[in-house]
Amino acid sequence: MDERNAAHRMLEDDIAAKVLGIRLQHAAGGEATLTMTVTAEMVNGHYLAHGGYLFAFADTAFAAACNSHGPVTVASGAEVSFITPAHVGDELTAVATERVRYGRNGIYDVTVYRNGHPDDVVLEFRGRSRTIER
Amino acid sequence: MDERNAAHRMLEDDIAAKVLGIRLQHAAGGEATLTMTVTAEMVNGHYLAHGGYLFAFADTAFAAACNSHGPVTVASGAEVSFITPAHVGDELTAVATERVRYGRNGIYDVTVYRNGHPDDVVLEFRGRSRTIER
Amino acid sequence: MDERNAAHRMLEDDIAAKVLGIRLQHAAGGEATLTMTVTAEMVNGHYLAHGGYLFAFADTAFAAACNSHGPVTVASGAEVSFITPAHVGDELTAVATERVRYGRNGIYDVTVYRNGHPDDVVLEFRGRSRTIER
Amino acid sequence: MDERNAAHRMLEDDIAAKVLGIRLQHAAGGEATLTMTVTAEMVNGHYLAHGGYLFAFADTAFAAACNSHGPVTVASGAEVSFITPAHVGDELTAVATERVRYGRNGIYDVTVYRNGHPDDVVLEFRGRSRTIER
Numbered sequence: 161m162d163e164r165n166a167a168h169r170m171l172e173d174d175i176a177a178k179v180l181g182i183r184l185q186h187a188a189g190g191e192a193t194l195t196m197t198v199t200a201e202m203v204n205g206h207y208l209a210h211g212g213y214l215f216a217f218a219d220t221a222f223a224a225a226c227n228s229h230g231p232v233t234v235a236s237g238a239e240v241s242f243i244t245p246a247h248v249g250d251e252l253t254a255v256a257t258e259r260v261r262y263g264r265n266g267i268y269d270v271t272v273y274r275n276g277h278p279d280d281v282v283l284e285f286r287g288r289s290r291t292i293e294r
Numbered sequence: 295m296d297e298r299n300a301a302h303r304m305l306e307d308d309i310a311a312k313v314l315g316i317r318l319q320h321a322a323g324g325e326a327t328l329t330m331t332v333t334a335e336m337v338n339g340h341y342l343a344h345g346g347y348l349f350a351f352a353d354t355a356f357a358a359a360c361n362s363h364g365p366v367t368v369a370s371g372a373e374v375s376f377i378t379p380a381h382v383g384d385e386l387t388a389v390a391t392e393r394v395r396y397g398r399n400g401i402y403d404v405t406v407y408r409n410g411h412p413d414d415v416v417l418e419f420r421g422r423s424r425t426i427e428r
Numbered sequence: 429m430d431e432r433n434a435a436h437r438m439l440e441d442d443i444a445a446k447v448l449g450i451r452l453q454h455a456a457g458g459e460a461t462l463t464m465t466v467t468a469e470m471v472n473g474h475y476l477a478h479g480g481y482l483f484a485f486a487d488t489a490f491a492a493a494c495n496s497h498g499p500v501t502v503a504s505g506a507e508v509s510f511i512t513p514a515h516v517g518d519e520l521t522a523v524a525t526e527r528v529r530y531g532r533n534g535i536y537d538v539t540v541y542r543n544g545h546p547d548d549v550v551l552e553f554r555g556r557s558r559t560i561e562r
Numbered sequence: 563m564d565e566r567n568a569a570h571r572m573l574e575d576d577i578a579a580k581v582l583g584i585r586l587q588h589a590a591g592g593e594a595t596l597t598m599t600v601t602a603e604m605v606n607g608h609y610l611a612h613g614g615y616l617f618a619f620a621d622t623a624f625a626a627a628c629n630s631h632g633p634v635t636v637a638s639g640a641e642v643s644f645i646t647p648a649h650v651g652d653e654l655t656a657v658a659t660e661r662v663r664y665g666r667n668g669i670y671d672v673t674v675y676r677n678g679h680p681d682d683v684v685l686e687f688r689g690r691s692r693t694i695e696r
């Protein structure tokens with residue numbers, strides 16, 4: 161268990177993340193690991209997990225990673241590629257790593273994978289962060 | 295009112311979109327307009343609308359636009375820039391337009407704006423689509 | 429002919445753009461139109477115009493558009509989709525338009541098309557700008 | 563020295579890469595390392611290395627990595643973030659790594675850094691590839 165930091169406090173206040181059942185496993189030093197189960201409420205008109213919810217999951221991992229340093233940091237943008245569809249009941253893991261920080265900016269990569277298999281990738285996400293409080 | 299097309303049928307089956315209260319105003323010819331109200335369940339740990347929900351809204355508009363042609367079309371990826379934060383009670387509009395189609399691929403731009411003011415932009419989204427059924 | 433502005437002066441100093449034979453047709457009010465001919469020096473190992481040169485062309489149009497307002501503005505990043513290959517002898521046009529400006533940031537879209545046909549698209553580019561001088 | 567593979571043969575035919583003085587150091591197994599010196603011909607109107615040439619360098623590393631497997635593979639798109647400017651005389655290294663392959667698609671990350679210091683990052687690039695020959 162990590163010591164509690166700004167990322168933990170932020171996730172506690174994140175109602176949207178709670179509604180999605182997102183669980184913070186680890187956040188420290190610009191890295192974070194979170195888990196989420198795909199529920200029947202998350203499917204789109206093609207009966208697959210809605211890309212928006214998958215994005216929200218990755219985005220929450222990104223937020224946990226970039227806020228683990230302390231200062232309030234927000235997303236300025238992101239790029240996502242959907243690799244394979246996710247289905248109801250899939251247990252997803254999001255692993256966020258810091259790629260680079262420069263000035264008040266940062267770039268973080270998030271991989272979302274399925275059922276504990278890091279090679280069974282659901283999406284790849286690259287987020288751009290900006291620290292708004294020094 | 296548009297005649298009903300594949301986009302309308304898809305949205306009717308989109309449980310995730312229903313949960314978010316997303317309303318389809320128009321979808322035809324590669325374009326779509328949708329609306330959504332930011333609720334108290336959509337805020338993140340900074341008390342702003344979670345980027346993931348805003349993305350989900352834009353992504354739904356993108357899906358409505360690219361499926362309005364008929365064949366089943368899915369998102370292969372997207373790029374999003376967050377312009378201004380959204381708050382509880384904001385009435386959001388997403389307008390999706392088709393930029394180009396080539397082979398089974400397409401590029402669609404979505405602008406999300408606030409309270410009926412097209413210049414009060416919340417996010418800019420560019421989605422990449424792929425048709426999986428001819 | 430536009431009146432000369434910061435974009436024109438910038439392009440005159442842009443040695444790289446001169447080497448590529450890029451010609452500025454118009455730049456004002458956040459918009460720009462440029463032309464370039466694909467030469468035998470621009471092909472890659474697949475005998476098609478190198479994506480890097482096509483990107484450089486789009487990026488130059490983006491720079492002309494965002495600097496047409498006056499203050500020095502640089503690219504913080506970009507997203508590009510390659511639509512169709514370009515060949516030696518193709519006459520390319522890049523049209524850059526401003527999508528949104530917020531604070532010191534901006535988003536610009538550039539379409540590169542071939543031989544005067546706006547529907548014969550070579551690439552779609554979205555650039556993120558940042559003004560570094562007020 | 564690697565054994566020669568498809569990436570080496572491709573780079574030999576890449577006139578654009580030769581014009582830029584790009585040197586292939588290594589390419590195998592989905593990874594590649596290349597070097598390039600910033601010359602006086604590569605500067606833009608702000609007297610910094612033109613983003614287009616930096617992109618071309620990263621894009622060439624991406625092409626070497628994704629073609630090192632053998633089948634002809636092209637770029638379908640890319641996302642780039644410019645981290646710090648590069649100046650005439652800078653010795654740049656591009657390191658491309660494979661993130662994921664799925665079907666005929668792949669995602670590759672390229673970091674360009676300066677003067678042998680991997681922490682002195684010039685740009686971060688994420689490319690999307692598509693294999694066109696099985």
